[in-house]
Amino acid sequence: MSDLLSLNRAARLVGVNRADLQKKVQSGEMSSFDGKVTISQLLLCFPDAQLEDTAELKRISQIKERAFGKRVFERALPDAEVLAARITELSKTLANSQMQLKQFNALLVKLWDKFGELEGQCDGESRARMESLKCWIKQEVASAMEPGFSNPLAIKDGILSVMTAQVTLLPSQQDFLVEGRDTLLEAAMRVGISLNYGCSGGNCGLCKGKVLSGQVKKTRHHDFSLSETEKEQGIVLMCSSTAVSDITLEAYVTGSVQEIPYQQIVATVKTHAALTDEVMLLHLQTPRSQRLRFLAGQNVSLRVGQSFSTELPIASCPCDDRNLLFHVRRHSGNLFSDYVFEHLKNGEVVEVEGPQGEFILHEKSERPLYFFAFDGGFAPIKSLVEHAMSLEVATIHLHWIASSQEQLYLPNVGRAWGDALDNFHYSEHTTGFDLRVSNAKREAQLLHHLQEMTAADPAMTRGDVYLAGPEAAIGVAEKFFLSQGMPKSRVFVEVVS
Ligand code: FES
Numbered sequence: 147m148s149d150l151l152s153l154n155r156a157a158r159l160v161g162v163n164r165a166d167l168q169k170k171v172q173s174g175e176m177s178s179f180d181g182k183v184t185i186s187q188l189l190l191c192f193p194d195a196q197l198e199d200t201a202e203l204k205r206i207s208q209i210k211e212r213a214f215g216k217r218v219f220e221r222a223l224p225d226a227e228v229l230a231a232r233i234t235e236l237s238k239t240l241a242n243s244q245m246q247l248k249q250f251n252a253l254l255v256k257l258w259d260k261f262g263e264l265e266g267q268c269d270g271e272s273r274a275r276m277e278s279l280k281c282w283i284k285q286e287v288a289s290a291m292e293p294g295f296s297n298p299l300a301i302k303d304g305i306l307s308v309m310t311a312q313v314t315l316l317p318s319q320q321d322f323l324v325e326g327r328d329t330l331l332e333a334a335m336r337v338g339i340s341l342n343y344g345c346s347g348g349n350c351g352l353c354k355g356k357v358l359s360g361q362v363k364k365t366r367h368h369d370f371s372l373s374e375t376e377k378e379q380g381i382v383l384m385c386s387s388t389a390v391s392d393i394t395l396e397a398y399v400t401g402s403v404q405e406i407p408y409q410q411i412v413a414t415v416k417t418h419a420a421l422t423d424e425v426m427l428l429h430l431q432t433p434r435s436q437r438l439r440f441l442a443g444q445n446v447s448l449r450v451g452q453s454f455s456t457e458l459p460i461a462s463c464p465c466d467d468r469n470l471l472f473h474v475r476r477h478s479g480n481l482f483s484d485y486v487f488e489h490l491k492n493g494e495v496v497e498v499e500g501p502q503g504e505f506i507l508h509e510k511s512e513r514p515l516y517f518f519a520f521d522g523g524f525a526p527i528k529s530l531v532e533h534a535m536s537l538e539v540a541t542i543h544l545h546w547i548a549s550s551q552e553q554l555y556l557p558n559v560g561r562a563w564g565d566a567l568d569n570f571h572y573s574e575h576t577t578g579f580d581l582r583v584s585n586a587k588r589e590a591q592l593l594h595h596l597q598e599m600t601a602a603d604p605a606m607t608r609g610d611v612y613l614a615g616p617e618a619a620i621g622v623a624e625k626f627f628l629s630q631g632m633p634k635s636r637v638f639v640e641v642v643s
Pocket residue numbers: 343344345346347348349350351352353354371383384385386
């Protein structure tokens with residue numbers, strides 16, 4: 147077990163966000179080596195860290211569970227074979243340490259014999275010095291062997307190394323933990339890392355990765371999409387393998403919408419429920435073998451009934467690619483909306499095509515993130531926020547600006563995030579006029595509102611701004627932020643009608 151820990155692992159041990167540790171490293175409060183920290187450094191910075199002190203971690207896990215659904219964050223033991231391999235590894239380390247201790251004790255005995263031999267040849271003064279040296283050694287050995295001090299973080303790290311395995315991705319240098327019975331692909335998706343994949347079922351071969359070090363185990367028996375040469379080279383299917391030990395994996399991380407294939411999936415309605423008279427929450431589930439690969443903030447086309455179709459933003463996180471959420475607004479006369487509000491049944495088939503759209507998170511940016519949802523623009527913003535949370539970005543601000551109180555149709559989501567996460571700031575605003583309709587007076591009112599918000603938080607224009615909502619409101623907001631000197635490359639917009 148190495149004393150050097152990745153920030154992910156260190157954050158898990160002391161129960162804080164990875165971004166908090168990053169801040170400590172950047173400020174010099176904690177020294178790091180190659181982006182890693184030692185257990186002793188960690189204990190110096192978090193002297194109160196105890197084995198049971200996981201309150202913060204629990205708090206974050208709870209909010210993530212609420213945000214992403216239980217399935218995504220459920221904790222489960224690794225399978226018996228993986229567990230046995232990890233315990234064997236730990237036992238080897240323990241046996242080595244015991245052997246070293248035995249050798250150390252034998253060395254002490256030899257040292258004492260040597261002292262005895264030398265004492266016989268020494269004069270009185272040298273013998274006294276030797277006696278004092280022996281006393282000092284005895285005391286030091288006794289205090290080193292004293293039971294009582296056991297580094298709580300080292301104990302916790304031992305448990306963590308049995309329950310999880312760490313994956314370091316090359317060339318991106320990202321790392322993540324594999325928990326429970328997760329495959330490499332599932333574990334990466336949970337933390338917002340977008341690896342290349344297709345079927346998730348071991349058939350298409352799109353999720354190949356090369357194991358450079360460490361041990362993996364197949365979770366599916368068939369791997370016919372791999373040639374014998376590929377297997378010999380250590381290439382595995384990430385959707386069909388899990389990590390037994392810490393591993394280094396060469397795998398490509400997708401960064402652009404062009405790399406996501408266009409898909410056609412027949413999903414079913416899991417549930418649908420009215421959030422207000424005007425907004426319906428639609429939950430679709432894809433077949434297990436055909437999940438939707440998308441980036442947070444993207445749209446898909448949906449078709450129901452007698453081919454009533456529409457394009458909608460996905461209101462959930464790509465970390466759960468089987469369960470897709472949508473906020474359907476009532477548009478009188480729109481056949482899709484009429485069908486959903488009047489006739490749709492649970493279990494009914496919905497054809498999903500996509501994804502499309504470029505309103506995605508610019509993950510490489512280290513600036514604070516400011517999300518502005520105008521009315522129904524909350525749907526793609528929610529997807530982006532959930533993705534940003536799974537990436538554990540340092541600071542997230544979410545402003546929901548609504549025409550009326552009624553348009554804040556999921557107020558508890560933002561409030562719960564704000565309550566649970568220290569780095570998350572949520573606020574709601576109502577304008578008192580319909581944001582879909584533009585005129586000079588309303589434009590002036592909205593501008594005034596935005597001016598007040600930036601005056602209250604001047605750092606806003608130094609961050610990345612994501613705007614989603616009706617065209618009229620988005621146009622005003624985009625113009626406003628550009629007029630504040632923000633470059634176009636930091637203001638991202640999405641029209642949601
Ligand atoms: S995603 Fe198709 S084989 Fe892994």
